[in-house]
Amino acid sequence: MALYVHKYGGTSVGSVERIEHVADKVKSARDAGDDIVVVVSAMSGETNRLVDLAKGITDQPNPREMDVLLSTGEQVTIALLTMALQKRGCAARSYTGDQVRILTDSAHTKARIRHIDVDAMRNDLKAGRVLVVAGFQGVDELGNTTTLGRGGSDTTAVALAAALKADECRIYTDVDGVYTTDPRVVDRARRLDRITFEEMLEMASLGSKVLQIRSVEFAGKYNVPLRVLSSFEDGPGTLISLEEETKMEQPVISGIAFNRDEAKLTVLGVPDIPGVASRILGPVSAANIEVDMIVQNVAADNTTDFTFTVHRNDFDRVKQILTEVANDLGAREVRGDSAIGKVSIVGVGMRSHAGVASKMFDTLAAENINIQMISTSEIKVSVVIAEKYLELAVRALHSAFELDEPAESR
């Protein structure tokens, strides 16, 4: 007998009919003889409805009160799903974040989980009950309701799986797994049977929106096998686990990630003296703007060029900040470009294979695509190119690294 944590997101529980469907899935999993803990989000649309109510009152709602408000969304879902399970003769009990005692810090709207009390849950499981737990929410030491921020229900599911030492944490979504790249761009994209935590982190951080980064980190840290599956169709999904389990047949590259959310800024002719990088980036991070790729070339003529990328929404503000900074530094010029795209190849296999990066560059060169920036980690290579070449680059790389689904299997 295994213990599984299931997580169903807002779309999967978006109506009474869909909640009934989830109850069917949970019941048949339970009938197969396994212990089940279900984590659910608010019904889709509900969180927006609550946010709109708050916005009707103030643009700057108090974070503590925002948490009290938003946590009602998941609470509604746990009650309804529990009723639906009980109607099917499946013993079940609902738990809010407070009741299950998901103890967090007091950082309202973005709290971090500190501890989960599993004794009550274990007793319920022993009594044969399915536990239905509200995702996204917890309680601090003073008894205040907290929420975990965006994608918090995934985090709740993984944290419960870790605390209960579950055999697997199953994230049910509206896609049937993790793909080698976005199927909307490459129609021969393949669903991956397996991927490592590290690869998934790179894929997620590079724009694949299937799972929240934080929940993948959490799963990796506590070695909780994560599986992404469809709520609506049957299928094996994609298992995200430790490298060891997947290494045997690991291809060099697991997937191609990309995004077009970024903009590029360059400060030209910066004096090549110590402390320059922090004098440029300090004011940017002080404005709470996140910086992604950073590239600085070797100096020539005692000056250097400093380039980095930010989210496209922040482009105008950063340009303004840099213009002041460039003046202070005596730099020559600030240039910016928001029509860029970032493409990354990801795979633990590249650690032991030379030539992965050069194969990437060759492939792009063969398509006459100019590379503007390069940044690498142990398991990924990212390049920035002109946005107009983005789809072409992704398709060319997907094919070059042999990720395309074989024609006969389609």
Add this chain to the structure above:
Amino acid sequence: MALYVHKYGGTSVGSVERIEHVADKVKSARDAGDDIVVVVSAMSGETNRLVDLAKGITDQPNPREMDVLLSTGEQVTIALLTMALQKRGCAARSYTGDQVRILTDSAHTKARIRHIDVDAMRNDLKAGRVLVVAGFQGVDELGNTTTLGRGGSDTTAVALAAALKADECRIYTDVDGVYTTDPRVVDRARRLDRITFEEMLEMASLGSKVLQIRSVEFAGKYNVPLRVLSSFEDGPGTLISLEEETKMEQPVISGIAFNRDEAKLTVLGVPDIPGVASRILGPVSAANIEVDMIVQNVAADNTTDFTFTVHRNDFDRVKQILTEVANDLGAREVRGDSAIGKVSIVGVGMRSHAGVASKMFDTLAAENINIQMISTSEIKVSVVIAEKYLELAVRALHSAFELDEPAESR
């Protein structure tokens, strides 16, 4: 500096605009220098929306899960009202029933309050905060969410006022006080400045819907002065308090209550032997049907007639039950009439005044209204008459007992 508990019902917090209006009222009460605890209901319509969701899943929702579901309604309101107060620069904090620790028994959907922990609230009040507390909900010893049943928010407000020894509990509603009778029937009905707990209990139980009976009982038991006021208009409302404070100028009769929700059933020719009443009413109460007035006349010819009233919705079921019972008892016949109305005069003054009942009967006789049943308590006399005479009877009695608003003051 006094301490007031305010309670605002669903209509008073039915939209963002109305919540803003309540925030204005609370803020000006706070600015006057008093400590304020506010109890709120779910926004009007919200509870029905939640009930409909549950009904979409099952006709027999588990009571524990129903409480988890319904308690979200009040939780939304406390967050929104607290935000609205904070926007006005008024320090405030929201509390769920669990957080304020309104400890109840475990009778889900109709829990009774056992204890309220006031230490945290006292600290908040000392710190200058307005407390915004979710009505209708509590928590049992095991940490399960409970709800208090219909009108539960009034009960919460009175219980908090009692626990905090508040100077007054102010129930804001959509009427501006307690009237001598329903102004829709008698256009010269008057708002009462004061009324005793006992009188209010009789008025409420006889069909005046301003306050929940349970909250009045609670207020009387702990001697919490209750005031009913309008959320929408300024005015003194009606103070409900102990008899001593109001006796001085107490008129004989405070008000005329009436309802047309009842039906009358009579078992004719019942053998006059001990235990007959319980053999008749036992099966009725076993079917969970509440009985209101009960009249049994003295026996003649060793048989008697036994009459009682029930809610009109239960009429058919009770008639069926009685037909069986009458057979077993060898009674002659079962008769029923659902076209009846009940009219009651209420007033603590009648204790010391003879002739109140006979004045009532005279007044009805003068209008040619036949009395079908009579029942009395120390502070009220109720009669059952044909439904068609109900308004006529109320107006005649209102005038006879000098309750009409003087013409010059209108």
